[in-house]
Amino acid sequence: MPCDPCQPRPAARTGPDVSRRSVLRGIGAGSAGLALGAAAPLLTTGCTERADRYTPDGRLILSYWEKWTGSEGDAAQALVDAYNASQDEVFVQRTTISDMQNKLMLATAGGNPPDIAGTWSWVVIPYAEKNALTPLDGYMRDLGVERDDFIPVYWDMCTHRDFLWAMPSTPASLALHYNRDLIAAAHAHAPDYFDRHNLSAHAPPPDIARFEKLNEALTIVEIKRDGKAQQVRYTDLTDAEKAKPDDSFSIVALGHSPYEPDWYIPMYWLFFGGDVWDGESKVTPDDPGLIAWLRWIESYPKRFGPNNLQRFSSGLGQFGTAQNPFMTQLVAMQLQGPWNYTFINTYAPHLRWDVQAFPALDPVALPNPTLTECDVLVIPNGAKHPREAARFIAFASSQQGQETLNLGQRKFSTRLETSDAFFRDHPNPHIETFVELSRSESAATTPAMGIWKQYDEELRQACSSVFKLTKTPEDALAEACARAQWKLDRERKRWDRVGEARLEEWERAVR
Amino acid sequence: MMRMPRKETLTALMFISPWLIGLAVFTLYPLAASLYYSFTDFDVLSKPVWIGGGNYADMARDSVFWQSLYNTLFYAAFAIPLGLILSLLVAVLLNQAAKGQSVFRTLFFLPSIVPLVAVSMIWMFVFNGDFGLLNYLLTPVFDAVNGVLGTEYQPPNWLVASHLTKPTLILAGLWQIGGTVIIFLASLQDVPRSLYESAELDGANPAHRLWHITVPIISPVIYFNLIIGIINAMQIFVTPFILMPDGGTDRSALMYTVYLYDNAFRFNQMGYASAMAWVMFLIIVVLTWGATRLSRKHIYYAGA
Numbered sequence: 001m002p003c004d005p006c007q008p009r010p011a012a013r014t015g016p017d018v019s020r021r022s023v024l025r026g027i028g029a030g031s032a033g034l035a036l037g038a039a040a041p042l043l044t045t046g047c048t049e050r051a052d053r054y055t056p057d058g059r060l061i062l063s064y065w066e067k068w069t070g071s072e073g074d075a076a077q078a079l080v081d082a083y084n085a086s087q088d089e090v091f092v093q094r095t096t097i098s099d100m101q102n103k104l105m106l107a108t109a110g111g112n113p114p115d116i117a118g119t120w121s122w123v124v125i126p127y128a129e130k131n132a133l134t135p136l137d138g139y140m141r142d143l144g145v146e147r148d149d150f151i152p153v154y155w156d157m158c159t160h161r162d163f164l165w166a167m168p169s170t171p172a173s174l175a176l177h178y179n180r181d182l183i184a185a186a187h188a189h190a191p192d193y194f195d196r197h198n199l200s201a202h203a204p205p206p207d208i209a210r211f212e213k214l215n216e217a218l219t220i221v222e223i224k225r226d227g228k229a230q231q232v233r234y235t236d237l238t239d240a241e242k243a244k245p246d247d248s249f250s251i252v253a254l255g256h257s258p259y260e261p262d263w264y265i266p267m268y269w270l271f272f273g274g275d276v277w278d279g280e281s282k283v284t285p286d287d288p289g290l291i292a293w294l295r296w297i298e299s300y301p302k303r304f305g306p307n308n309l310q311r312f313s314s315g316l317g318q319f320g321t322a323q324n325p326f327m328t329q330l331v332a333m334q335l336q337g338p339w340n341y342t343f344i345n346t347y348a349p350h351l352r353w354d355v356q357a358f359p360a361l362d363p364v365a366l367p368n369p370t371l372t373e374c375d376v377l378v379i380p381n382g383a384k385h386p387r388e389a390a391r392f393i394a395f396a397s398s399q400q401g402q403e404t405l406n407l408g409q410r411k412f413s414t415r416l417e418t419s420d421a422f423f424r425d426h427p428n429p430h431i432e433t434f435v436e437l438s439r440s441e442s443a444a445t446t447p448a449m450g451i452w453k454q455y456d457e458e459l460r461q462a463c464s465s466v467f468k469l470t471k472t473p474e475d476a477l478a479e480a481c482a483r484a485q486w487k488l489d490r491e492r493k494r495w496d497r498v499g500e501a502r503l504e505e506w507e508r509a510v511r
Numbered sequence: 512m513m514r515m516p517r518k519e520t521l522t523a524l525m526f527i528s529p530w531l532i533g534l535a536v537f538t539l540y541p542l543a544a545s546l547y548y549s550f551t552d553f554d555v556l557s558k559p560v561w562i563g564g565g566n567y568a569d570m571a572r573d574s575v576f577w578q579s580l581y582n583t584l585f586y587a588a589f590a591i592p593l594g595l596i597l598s599l600l601v602a603v604l605l606n607q608a609a610k611g612q613s614v615f616r617t618l619f620f621l622p623s624i625v626p627l628v629a630v631s632m633i634w635m636f637v638f639n640g641d642f643g644l645l646n647y648l649l650t651p652v653f654d655a656v657n658g659v660l661g662t663e664y665q666p667p668n669w670l671v672a673s674h675l676t677k678p679t680l681i682l683a684g685l686w687q688i689g690g691t692v693i694i695f696l697a698s699l700q701d702v703p704r705s706l707y708e709s710a711e712l713d714g715a716n717p718a719h720r721l722w723h724i725t726v727p728i729i730s731p732v733i734y735f736n737l738i739i740g741i742i743n744a745m746q747i748f749v750t751p752f753i754l755m756p757d758g759g760t761d762r763s764a765l766m767y768t769v770y771l772y773d774n775a776f777r778f779n780q781m782g783y784a785s786a787m788a789w790v791m792f793l794i795i796v797v798l799t800w801g802a803t804r805l806s807r808k809h810i811y812y813a814g815a
């Protein structure tokens with residue numbers, strides 16, 4: 001605005017001359033600065049290194065991410081406390097993390113992972129393949145931790161391409177849990193049927209064929225006869241009533257269903273002597289064990305009706321609740337791990353139950369089959385203190401560490417040697433059965449392939465289609481395997497591109 | 512047009528810089544990065560490897576990709592028109608001067624402010640095949656029919672039967688029309704009363720007035736809701752993800768964004784997921800362009 005000489009001059013200001021524009025500019029600059037300041041950490045994540053943290057008494061703090069909560073979390077904390085008390089150089093700080101897989105992936109990708117992470121054995125291979133883990137061979141060798149001290153199956157599931165990527169923390173093997181009272185009641189109802197099929201009044205048989213006969217004897221259905229609804233055992237139905245299950249009856253209680261729970265549905269093939277791939281490059285849609293497995297799954301809707309099974313399942317409670325069908329005695333037999341004891345003890349303490357190996361198609365060729373899995377401790381690639389982290393992992397793998405953690409979690413030790421006190425103090429009366437199963441020659445693990453999670457998804461879809469009778473076992477399996485092969489080929493192509501460099505890098509790391 | 516002095520431009524830029532930086536960091540960079548990743552084999556944990564159009568070629572022969580796209584288009588084809596029609600009818604009803612008008616308006620809008628996850632959990636209960644609310648209501652009807660016909664029909668298992676999973680999702684989606692209703696309601700109040708009065712004098716019934724006066728006058732708003740409807744329907748995620756996380760029987764309700772999420776975060780196939788995201792973007796652009804072309808002649812802009 002031009003200055004009018006006739007206008008009186010404004011009174012002189014005593015303070016600094018601050019124009020409106022410069023105030024605005026200042027505010028603008030301030031906003032820009034704030035925005036940049038806020039964005040800076042995001043922009044530089046992965047470019048900067050976190051400073052080491054120390055306790056007031058000068059111990060290096062190691063970050064340990066673990067997924068356990070509740071009593072399992074308490075057991076993990078007891079392990080951490082024991083380690084912190086055993087030395088004065090580092091202090092392990094446990095943080096409970098939900099959705100561990102995604103958070104670990106993002107933290108590792110962002111270059112800011114924890115020093116130690118507690119995850120699952122099935123994560124080991126895909127993460128190792130993607131260079132997201134630190135190989136532990138060198139550290140464990142230096143600390144005197146050897147394969148010979150461990151139940152082989154658990155050590156082996158922590159290795160991939162001849163490198164050690166994790167150490168087992170808490171193990172599991174799966175066993176058939178069964179309700180003794182329900183079996184006894186079925187026997188009392190039809191002793192002739194039990195005799196005819198060579199069934200015991202006290203325990204399920206070891207083979208699938210007779211197991212299914214027991215399943216039918218334990219299954220109770222509701223049917224209308226002469227206009228009146230009545231509950232009868234499946235074995236008491238007429239052939240005509242069995243011929244059209246969805247139209248004839250509804251399910252009141254089941255002996256067993258592979259979908260109760262559905263966690264292991266893509267792995268039941270192991271009880272049929274099947275395998276899902278050749279161990280190298282090909283999936284196996286024609287494997288007789290796989291076909292037999294899906295035919296067994298198909299036998300459920302064919303006998304009990306696909307709609308009946310769906311309706312029955314939709315009315316059941318969730319696993320970790322008092323409405324779990326095994327607790328409410330709506331399902332008499334379930335495939336579960338040692339953790340089931342805690343839930344039974346909490347929600348159905350008066351249940352009379354027992355455990356044994358899940359039946360096999362051919363129990364002579366496949367004695368005491370089981371699926372083994374374990375939780376593991378890993379050092380993510382990019383962790384700042386791998387050597388110190390490895391010492392904690394070695395402690396957790398020691399006899400003392402294993403027994404502290406696994407007694408607290410009601411599981412068992414991954415080591416071959418276990419103290420008498422461990423079994424004496426263990427509340428689960430059947431824990432030694434799980435230990436025996438884990439040492440069985442027929443103990444299996446999830447297939448050692450990087451795409452297993454995707455293959456698992458495809459097999460789940462196949463099972464689902466077969467269970468609903470929308471596809472034949474052969475068609476469903478062919479479809480699932482075709483997609484899995486496509487994914488396996490993609491993964492192998494990727495490995496061909498980066499594999500050589502990876503192996504060299506790992507060799508250098510473990511030297 | 513006057514040019515802004517450089518200093519003022521700088522000041523203005525500094526003022527909008529928080530938004531600009533946010534846009535650059537949270538939108539432009541991820542957009543550019545996802546475009547790049549779509550041409551790579553990227554598993555998040557290790558460096559992306561350039562594979563050219565490999566992900567797009569894989570997509571072309573991925574049967575599940577096509578199935579998820581079909582499911583999403585099927586959903587959109589029914590959910591969008593049904594949603595628009597229902598919203599408009601509800602808005603017209605709520606626009607009538609009636610006792611308790613504001614209460615009804617609030618009631619219809621309420622479902623829109625309930626978190627989608629919570630709504631989905633409620634639907635899970637409503638559609639449950641064994642003890643769901645819907646089948647509880649249908650059972651007496653089926654019993655009556657069976658009594659007359661001597662049949663044994665039962666209420667359907669909504670979340671399991673493959674031919675019912677998509678209709679179930681469409682039905683669930685119609686519950687949340689509150690936002691669209693509010694926009695229609697606002698536009699209905701701009702329709703001149705004089706037009707209705709003239710039409711009434713000429714003997715037009717309510718249906719005629721709706722079709723010949725209301726719909727043309729609010730056509731820009733219908734168009735707006737159509738475009739928003741296309742975008743929302745093509746990106747439907749939460750409800751199918753909660754109700755049928757595995758995609759339902761035979762993947763009959765596996766929606767595009769759920770499959771994209773699976774690839775990105777369950778299978779670590781971020782390159783493939785990025786390519787899927789770009790294909791979805793192009794599909795939405797094409798659909799929006801098509802809707803604009805088709806509706807151009809039918810939209811009435813009073814000021815134009």
